[in-house]
Amino acid sequence: MSGQITFTGGAEGGWRITGMSAVAGASLAMAERLGIETAQVERADERTRWTLRGISSNMRYATRAELDSLARIQPPLGRSDCTCAALIPIRKSAAWWNLAQDERRAIFEEDSRHNAIGMRHLPGIARRLLHSRDLSEPFDFLTWFEFGPEAKGSFDGLLAELRATREWTFVEREIDIRLERPGAA
Amino acid sequence: MSGQITFTGGAEGGWRITGMSAVAGASLAMAERLGIETAQVERADERTRWTLRGISSNMRYATRAELDSLARIQPPLGRSDCTCAALIPIRKSAAWWNLAQDERRAIFEEDSRHNAIGMRHLPGIARRLLHSRDLSEPFDFLTWFEFGPEAKGSFDGLLAELRATREWTFVEREIDIRLERPGAA
Numbered sequence: 001m002s003g004q005i006t007f008t009g010g011a012e013g014g015w016r017i018t019g020m021s022a023v024a025g026a027s028l029a030m031a032e033r034l035g036i037e038t039a040q041v042e043r044a045d046e047r048t049r050w051t052l053r054g055i056s057s058n059m060r061y062a063t064r065a066e067l068d069s070l071a072r073i074q075p076p077l078g079r080s081d082c083t084c085a086a087l088i089p090i091r092k093s094a095a096w097w098n099l100a101q102d103e104r105r106a107i108f109e110e111d112s113r114h115n116a117i118g119m120r121h122l123p124g125i126a127r128r129l130l131h132s133r134d135l136s137e138p139f140d141f142l143t144w145f146e147f148g149p150e151a152k153g154s155f156d157g158l159l160a161e162l163r164a165t166r167e168w169t170f171v172e173r174e175i176d177i178r179l180e181r182p183g184a185a
Numbered sequence: 186m187s188g189q190i191t192f193t194g195g196a197e198g199g200w201r202i203t204g205m206s207a208v209a210g211a212s213l214a215m216a217e218r219l220g221i222e223t224a225q226v227e228r229a230d231e232r233t234r235w236t237l238r239g240i241s242s243n244m245r246y247a248t249r250a251e252l253d254s255l256a257r258i259q260p261p262l263g264r265s266d267c268t269c270a271a272l273i274p275i276r277k278s279a280a281w282w283n284l285a286q287d288e289r290r291a292i293f294e295e296d297s298r299h300n301a302i303g304m305r306h307l308p309g310i311a312r313r314l315l316h317s318r319d320l321s322e323p324f325d326f327l328t329w330f331e332f333g334p335e336a337k338g339s340f341d342g343l344l345a346e347l348r349a350t351r352e353w354t355f356v357e358r359e360i361d362i363r364l365e366r367p368g369a370a
Contacts (some may be wrong), residue, residue, distance in 0.1 A: 055321070058283075061286050101248060102248040102249060134318075135319060
């Protein structure tokens with residue numbers, strides 16, 4: 001999952017959608033399956049309800065020390081026992097984007113401990129952040145998570161901690177999409 | 186010049202190209218005119234030699250103190266006496282993008298004084314930075330400058346200072362395109 005990725009919500013795709021909820025702002029249309037395309041989707045199938053595009057990009061806040069810590073323990077995507085996934089599209093407010101870099105960094109980590117919170121849930125939960133804001137998409141970020149059934153509680157805890165931070169007061173739209181691999185126990 | 190912008194090099198457009206030089210890496214095809222489109226160009230004219238897309242985005246390095254200083258003296262685009270312009274597409278190396286945020290910031294400002302150098306040339310030179318990297322474009326940034334004929338020397342000095350910095354050792358492709366408004370003295 002690198003370069004530009006398009007997620008399609010519809011009747012086709014390798015992941016079964018088990019739940020969708022709007023945490024903030026408007027929801028997306030309900031769909032049964034999620035597809036993940038690595039090339040740009042030229043024309044969506046007529047049963048496609050929505051498409052969301054994002055791209056792997058450089059890190060925006062993490063320091064060298066944080067990146068090195070992360071590199072030591074972050075797991076890869078695609079582990080065979082990770083039959084659960086979540087896709088969480090998020091849009092932050094204009095107030096967030098109008099902040100200077102030092103102000104955003106201070107809220108992100110020194111205040112909200114975003115990286116530190118995430119680190120406590122590794123290596124059980126694998127994660128990939130895709131950027132959408134510069135693509136003129138409806139969301140700023142698409143974060144993809146993979147984990148085993150035993151880590152569902154840890155994952156819910158991770159989200160609850162992040163959503164209680166000051167950083168999250170700048171989140172104006174967030175959808176929580178849960179998924180399972182078809183055929184998984 | 187906000188949102189997504191497409192620059193077209195070809196036979197049409199509101200600016201006359203007076204010079205094009207490759208400072209680093211491969212050049213672009215020579216063209217007579219530069220057009221600036223605010224909507225996505227669906228299909229380029231057959232005489233269009235190249236198109237470059239970028240988008241206004243949030244600041245990536247500037248602190249609040251720097252943004253406030255900049256806001257006090259930065260001029261708007263479109264001043265009637267600014268009959269000269271430059272478009273400078275730049276791509277930085279993978280080594281740059283693999284650096285952590287604190288490492289890039291330290292090279293950008295504490296070492297290379299990018300913002301401080303630019304500030305010394307205000308308000309004579311108006312500037313707009315567009316981001317292209319997340320759009321999968323051949324360049325990472327497109328910077329547009331406008332100034333009066335009397336500021337040409339100042340502009341050349343600005344570029345010479347920036348190109349001598351440590352930050353510029355990460356620039357692997359840079360084209361310097363100079364322009365004038367047709368009919369301007």
